[in-house]
Amino acid sequence: MRAAPTILHLDMDAFFAAAEQAAKPSLRGKPVVVGGLGPRGVVATASYEARRFGVHSAMPMGQARRLAPNAAYLVPRFAFYRSISEQVMRLLGGLSPLVEPLSLDEAFVDLEAGGVAGDTASARAVGERLRADILATTGLTGSVGLAGSKMLAKIASEEAKPDGLVLMEPGTERALLGPKSVRILPGVGPATGEHLRRAGMTTVSDLAEAGEDELVRLLGRAHGTSLYRMAQGYDDRPVVAERDAKSVSVEDTFAVDLHDRVRIRSEVERLAERCVGRLRASGHSGRTIVLKVRRFDFSTLTRSETLRGPTDALGVVREAAGRLLDSVDTTGGVRLLGVGVSGLADYTQEDLFAQEAEVRAGEDVEAESVPAEAVVAEPVGPAERSWAPGHDVRHAVYGAGWVQGSGLGRVTVRFEEPGSAPGRVRTFAVDDPELEAGEAVPLVRGAGAGLPVGGVAPSAAAGRGGAGLPGGGAAPAPAADRGDAPGLAAGPGSHPHHP
DSSP: OOSSOOEEEEEETTHHHHHHHHHOGGGTTSOEEEEOOSTTOBEEEEOHHHHTTTOOTTOBHHHHHHHOTTSEEEOOOHHHHHHHHHHHHHHHHTTOSOEEEEETTEEEEEHHHHTSOSSHHHHHHHHHHHHHHHHHHHSOOEEEEEESSHHHHHHHHHHHOSSOEEEOOTTOHHHHHTTSBGGGSTTOOHHHHHHHHHTTOOBHHHHHHHOHHHHHHHHOHHHHHHHHHHHTTOOOOOOOSOOOOOEEEEEEEEEEEEOOHHHHHHHHHHHHHHHHHHHHHTTOEEEEEEEEEEETTSOEEEEEEEEEEEEOOHHHHHHHHHHHHHTSOOTTOEEEEEEEEEEEESSOOTHHHHHHHHHTTTSOHHHHTSOHHHHHTSOOOGGGOOOOTTOEEEETTTEEEEEEEEETTEEEEEEOOTTSOOOEEEEEETTOTTEEEOOOOOSSHHHHTTOOTTOOOOOSOOSTTSSOSSOOOOOOOOGGGSSSOSOOOOOTTOOOOOO
8 A cells, every 4th residue: 555646547437438429419418328239239338328227338238228218329439449548548658657458448557656646736636637638639538546556546436437536545545435335345246245245244344344254254265355455445456567468369149049050160260260360460379279159048168279389370270169169069059159369478389380281281371361351341242231320431422420220221321520510310222332431530630630540649738747748558458349249230220219
C-alpha cells in the first residue's frame, strides 16, 4: 500500500455504446445496445439509457430485446473501437511508462513511476487533466479512480461512474469499504457472495470482523486469505507495463446447431486459419493446439495436443485441430467451435517445418500462404453483400452513413456523421451499385482528421505533466471478441427500431 493515491484506474464509460452514440447523432440520448444480433448473441455494452431498462453486458440479446424493444441494436465495429483505444492508451503513456491495459477501455497507470504525481493534490490534478484530454481527443468520457493500490483504484473508478473522478485517501480504506457489499471485492461473484450471505456476511466489514481463520474455513486457504486481506484494504500488486499473452484463440457460435460432420470439419479448418493469422500478427508461435467444442446440450469439451516445438504453420495447426476433432463425439449437434494455440514463444522450431512440408505435400503452397483476411476481403457479387446494422457505408450521392437495417432485398441507411445534425433515412436495393462499405469517420475532427482509422490523435495537453506525450501501448483484444462473443451479423429481416 502506498502513502499517496498514485495508482490511477481509467474506465471508459459504456465504451462501445458511447462510441456509437458519438458517431451517430440520431442515437444520442437514446438507448443503444451493441452485441451479437443472432439468436444466440449476447450484449457487449449497453448505453446508460438502455441500462435503465435493465439491459447489461453479457445478457442474452433476446432478453435485452424484451426489456428494451425500442432500443437501437447494433453489431460491434471493433476496428473503430480499437482506433479510439489507441488514442486513449497514447494519452496514458504520456503519464507514465507503467501502463497496464486490461481491455480496450480500461487500464491502470502508475503515476509515481512517471514522476507526474507524488501526493493527493498532484494526483487529483493529473486525473482531472486526463479526463479533459480524453474528452478533447476522442469526444468520449471516462471515469477515473485514484488510490494507493490497484484494487482500491478500480473500486474508486466504479464509484466515479459515469464521467467522474473519485480519490481514496490512503488510511481511509477500511472506513470506505466497510459498509459496501462483499460483491465489490475482486473474485466475489454470485456463487461466493451467496455462500458468504448464508454465513451471515454481506458487507466488507463483516469479512474483516469474521477473521482470516473463518474465511479460510469457508472458502479454502488461498481464497480465504486473499479475501481477508482485501477486506482490510491490502493489495500490493504492482502495475505491470507488459502482460504477456498466454494463448491465441478464436471461436464462433452458430445460430443453428451444426450436425453435418463435413461442415463441422470445414469450420474447424476455417477457425485454424483465423487463429494462425492472429498468431502470426502477434509475432508468436505456439506449441499446444487446443480444440473447444460446445455441444447441443451446452456441455463443453476441450481437447489439446502438444507438438514437438512451437509453430505458426497453418498446415500443422490445421491438421492437429482435425485430429482433435476426430476424438470428439458431435452426435446431437454443435453450437460452438473454437481453435487456440497456447505455450507461446517468439520463435519457431525448425524441425516443425519438415512436419508442415509433409502435411502440405501435394497442396498448392501459394494458395495457403494467403492471409485469411485477404480471402474475406475478396470481392463478391453485389447480390451476396450483407449489411450489418450499425456498420459504415458510403453512397455516391448522399455520402457517409450507417446501416439501420436490411431485409427483403433492401437496406435502410441513415446519412449522418459525428459532427452533423441527425440525418435523413433512405432505403436502397441491397445491390445498389452506388452504395458500398465505408470507413469510420473520426469522432473529433481536430484529433482524427487526416488519420486512418486506427491512427492516434495528438493530445490536447502538452508538457510532461500533461496526458499528451507519446508512449503507451496497444490494449489487448476485447473480451467481446472471444467466447460467445457478440459479432454475429444480423441476417435479412433484422431491422433495428430507433425511437
